[in-house]
Amino acid sequence: MTHIEFLSQRQSTPFLTDPAPNAKHVEQILAAGMRVPDHGCLQPWHFTVISGHGLQKLSELFVSSSNPVTANLEKIAKMPFRAPMIIVVSTEFCAHEKVPAQEQLIAAGCCVHAMQMAAVALGYGAMWRTGALAYNQKVKQGLGISEENELVGFLYIGTPGKAQRLKASKSFAAKVSYWQ
Numbered sequence: 529m530t531h532i533e534f535l536s537q538r539q540s541t542p543f544l545t546d547p548a549p550n551a552k553h554v555e556q557i558l559a560a561g562m563r564v565p566d567h568g569c570l571q572p573w574h575f576t577v578i579s580g581h582g583l584q585k586l587s588e589l590f591v592s593s594s595n596p597v598t599a600n601l602e603k604i605a606k607m608p609f610r611a612p613m614i615i616v617v618s619t620e621f622c623a624h625e626k627v628p629a630q631e632q633l634i635a636a637g638c639c640v641h642a643m644q645m646a647a648v649a650l651g652y653g654a655m656w657r658t659g660a661l662a663y664n665q666k667v668k669q670g671l672g673i674s675e676e677n678e679l680v681g682f683l684y685i686g687t688p689g690k691a692q693r694l695k696a697s698k699s700f701a702a703k704v705s706y707w708q
């Protein structure tokens with residue numbers, strides 16, 4: 529597959545199973561995350577790599593952070609086990625006169641995308657998820673993310689659990705204008 533085919537065929541893998549990326553591959557995935565465009569070279573992000581017993585800890589955090597009256601705790605408890613590894617990407621905003629927080633948030637988002645692509649390039653599958661728990665202050669606190677920072681995404685990574693058809697590409701026609 530050529531590089532352009534690889535980029536053109538990006539898609540998520542919702543069904544993920546063992547094995548998780550090995551230690552060398554995790555390093556390569558994290559290194560890809562560090563290569564993103566980064567105005568001011570602030571590296572305004574943090575990666576938390578969760579696997580093994582860490583998934584159980586995350587499950588307990590999700591449950592203890594949820595409202596037992598309104599939430600489906602059984603469903604919530606299972607969420608982290610949708611993949612053998614999760615990389616949580618959060619911001620580490622830096623005060624900078626030329627780089628507003630918005631740009632730093634975008635850079636952290638690029639990290640998620642870059643790591644998804646790296647995981648796929650290494651033969652794994654991945655999916656970027658958020659949901660209400662990404663905006664839950666108790667979850668953020670449990671993960672060491674301060675109130676003023678953002679949990680940008682849970683990047684679920686693993687081995688594709690079943691064969692997946694390639695989705696059709698979407699047309700860019702309605703999304704583009706040209707100045708010539």
Ligand SMILES: Cc1cc2nc3c(=O)[nH]c(=O)nc-3n(C[C@H](O)[C@H](O)[C@H](O)COP(=O)(O)O)c2cc1C
Binds near residue numbers: 540655
């Ligand atoms: C910031 C962000 C958060 C997302 N959160 C979720 C989510 O919580 N649940 C979900 O099913 N998809 C979520 N998605 C979308 C999936 O990652 C995925 O892109 C979508 O299911 C479309 O599939 P595709 O990537 O194969 O085109 C999110 C995407 C982004 C960029």
